[in-house]
Amino acid sequence: MPDLGKAGAWGLLAVAGVLAGLLALSSVASFVNAYRIGEAVVRGEGEVLHRLVERDFPRGRWATAADLEAILGDARDEGLRYLAILAPDDAVVVEAGVSVERPLRPDDHRGVLAWIDDNLAGDGNVARFERLLGPPPRSGEKPPPGVEPGVRPPPPRVVIEFEPRLAAAFFRQALRDLVVGLAVAVALVVTAWVSHRQRQRAQAAEAGHAERRHLAALGEMSAVLAHEIRNPLASLKGHAQLLEEQLADNERRRAKASRIVEEAVRLEALTTSLLDFVRAGKLKAATGDPRAIARRAVELTDAARVVLDDADAPAGWYLDAQRVEQALVNLVRNALQASPPGATVELAIRREDGGLAFRVADRGPGVPAELRARIFDPFVTGRTQGTGLGLAVVSRVCERHGGKASVEERPGGGSVFRVWLPPAEREGD
Numbered sequence: 001m002p003d004l005g006k007a008g009a010w011g012l013l014a015v016a017g018v019l020a021g022l023l024a025l026s027s028v029a030s031f032v033n034a035y036r037i038g039e040a041v042v043r044g045e046g047e048v049l050h051r052l053v054e055r056d057f058p059r060g061r062w063a064t065a066a067d068l069e070a071i072l073g074d075a076r077d078e079g080l081r082y083l084a085i086l087a088p089d090d091a092v093v094v095e096a097g098v099s100v101e102r103p104l105r106p107d108d109h110r111g112v113l114a115w116i117d118d119n120l121a122g123d124g125n126v127a128r129f130e131r132l133l134g135p136p137p138r139s140g141e142k143p144p145p146g147v148e149p150g151v152r153p154p155p156p157r158v159v160i161e162f163e164p165r166l167a168a169a170f171f172r173q174a175l176r177d178l179v180v181g182l183a184v185a186v187a188l189v190v191t192a193w194v195s196h197r198q199r200q201r202a203q204a205a206e207a208g209h210a211e212r213r214h215l216a217a218l219g220e221m222s223a224v225l226a227h228e229i230r231n232p233l234a235s236l237k238g239h240a241q242l243l244e245e246q247l248a249d250n251e252r253r254r255a256k257a258s259r260i261v262e263e264a265v266r267l268e269a270l271t272t273s274l275l276d277f278v279r280a281g282k283l284k285a286a287t288g289d290p291r292a293i294a295r296r297a298v299e300l301t302d303a304a305r306v307v308l309d310d311a312d313a314p315a316g317w318y319l320d321a322q323r324v325e326q327a328l329v330n331l332v333r334n335a336l337q338a339s340p341p342g343a344t345v346e347l348a349i350r351r352e353d354g355g356l357a358f359r360v361a362d363r364g365p366g367v368p369a370e371l372r373a374r375i376f377d378p379f380v381t382g383r384t385q386g387t388g389l390g391l392a393v394v395s396r397v398c399e400r401h402g403g404k405a406s407v408e409e410r411p412g413g414g415s416v417f418r419v420w421l422p423p424a425e426r427e428g429d
Contacts, residue, residue, distance in 0.1 A: 016192030020185040027181025034174030041167040046129040049080055049162050063156065068096035081126060082161035099161055100126050127167075130159045237264035283400050285424070288321035290314060290349050290356060297328035298347065302336055305344050313349035317356050318424035319401060324358075327397040327405075330390040331360040331417045338364025338415070355403065358419040366415045367407055376405055394419065 056071045057063060068083045084095035244257040291310045298306045328347070335345040339362045346361045367375055374380045376395035391405070394417075398405040403421040410416045 010196075013192050013196045016188055020188040020192075023188070024182055024185040027178050027185070030181070031174050031178040034170065034177075038167045038171050038174075041170055042127050042164045045079065045162065045164050045166055046127060046160070049075060049078060049160055050129065050158075052078065052080075053083065053158060053160060057156075057158070063094060065094050065096060068094060072096040079163040079165050080160060081163060082159075084159045086130075086157040086159060088157075097161070100128075126161050127164045128159065128161045130157060234268075237261060237268065240264055283320040283323060285318055285320045285401075287316045287318050288324075290317050290319075290324075290358075293319075293321050293325050294328060294347055294349055294358065297325050297332055300325075300329050301332045305336060305339075305342070306332060307344050307346045309346065309348040312351065314351060314356065317421065319356075319421055320397075323397045323400070324419070324421070327394040327419055328358055328360070330394050331358075331419070334390060335360050335362035335364070335415075335417070338362045340364075352420065355420050355422045357421075359416055360418075361410050361414060361416045363410075363414045366409055366413065372407060375407060391417075 052075045053071055056074060058067050063085060068085070072080055072083050080097075082095070082097035082099045084099070085093045087093050240257055240260040244254055244261055247254040247257055290313045294308055294310055294313070298308055332345060332347060339345055343363045345363070346359070348359045348361075350357045350359065371380065376391045378389055378392040380391075395405040398419055398421065401421045403419065406418045406420070408416050408418070
C-alpha cells in the first residue's frame with residue numbers, strides 16, 4: 001500500500017515548485033513587457049520636449065546659439081541636455097549644451113533597449129531625437145553657415161538629447177518587481193523544501209521513537225521469557241544429558257537423546273542472546289583501556305586466528321568496557337565463523353572521524369547487498385544457524401554510547417565491521 005504521508009509531502013513540494021515557476025515566469029513576462037513599454041515612454045518624453053522646444057523656437061528668422069541656450073535653460077529641469085540645428089549635409093549649424101557624441105545618424109532613434117544597455121554599462125542615460133520644426137525663415141534673411149544663399153532652405157532640423165527620466169523610473173520599478181518576484185519564487189521553493197525536509201526528519205524521528213519503543217517492549221518481553229525459560233530449560237538439558245549417558249548401549253535411542261540435548265543447548269544460547277540484547281541498553285561507563293578490551297575479546301574467541309593491531313589505539317576512552325567487549329566478541333566470533341577454516345581475521349583500533357573505531361575484517365563471502373541496510377536489526381541474519389541478535393547487540397551498544405555500527409566490503413573479499421564511539425568529556429588521554 002503506498003505511503004500517503006510521503007506522497008502528500010512530495011505533492012506539496014511539487015505544488016510549491018509549480019507555483020514558484022509560474023510566479024517566476026509571470027515576473028519575467030512582466031519585465032519584458034515593461035522593457036517594451038519603456039520605448040513608448042521614451043518616445044513620449046521626446047515628443048513632450050520637442051513641443052517645448054517648438055513653443056520657444058524663433059519664428060521667421062534663423063535661431064542663434066543664444067536662442068538655443070535660452071530654450072535649453074528653460075527645459076533643463078525637464079531632462080533636456082543638448083539642442084542643435086543641423087544643415088542638409090548633417091553638419092551642426094548651431095548648438096547648445098554638450099552632446100554625448102554617439103556614433104548615430106541624427107534621425108536615428110535610440111530605443112529603450114539600447115538606452116537600458118547604456119545605462120547599465122555606465123555610458124550615460126540619454127536618448128536622441130530629430131524633428132523638423134516649423135516653416136523655414138524668410139528668404140531675405142542671411143542664412144547661417146552651411147546654407148547656400150538664394151536657395152529656399154528646408155525647415156530647421158532640430159536634434160535634441162535628453163534624459164528619459166520617466167522611462168528610467170519605470171524601468172527601475174520593473175527591475176525591482178522582477179527581483180522581488182524571483183526572490184519570492186526562490187523563497188517559496190526554499191521554504192517548501194525546508195518544510196519538506198523538516199517533515200521528513202520529524203517522520204524519521206517518530207519512526208525512530210516507535211522503533212525504540214518496539215525494541216524496549218521487545219527487550220522487556222525477552223527478559224521475562226528468558227528468565228522464565230532458563231530454569232526449566234536447565235532442568236530439561238540436565239535430564240536429557242543423563243538420559244544420553246544411560247542410553248550409551250542403544251545407539252538409536254542415544255541419538256534421539258542427543259538431539260534433545262542439542263536443541264536444549266540452542267534454546268539456552270537463544271535465551272542468553274536475548275538477555276545480552278536487553279542488558280546492552282544499560283551502560284556503566286568509565287574511562288577504560290581500548291587495548292585491554294580488545295585483547296580480552298581476542299582471548300575469549302580464538303587468539304591463534306585473530307591479528308590485533310592496536311599500535312594507534314588511544315591510552316584511554318570513556319566507555320562501558322564490559323558492553324564494548326561483548327560487542328567485539330560478537331564481531332570477532334562472527335568473523336571467524338564467516339572466514340574459511342584456518343584463515344585469520346583482523347581487529348584494529350584507530351582514531352577515526354574524531355572518535356574511536358574498532359574494525360573487524362573477515363575473509364568470508366561478505367554481506368549480501370540486500371541485507372546491509374538491515375544486518376544490525378534484531379533477528380536478521382545471513383546464516384542458517386544463528387539467532388540474529390549478535391549484531392543487534394553490537395548496534396545497540398554503539399547507539400547507547402552515541403556511536404554507530406556499520407559494515408562495508410573488504411578489498412579482496414570479505415567484510416569489515418566497524419564500531420565507532422564518539423569522544424566524551426571525561427575521555428582519557
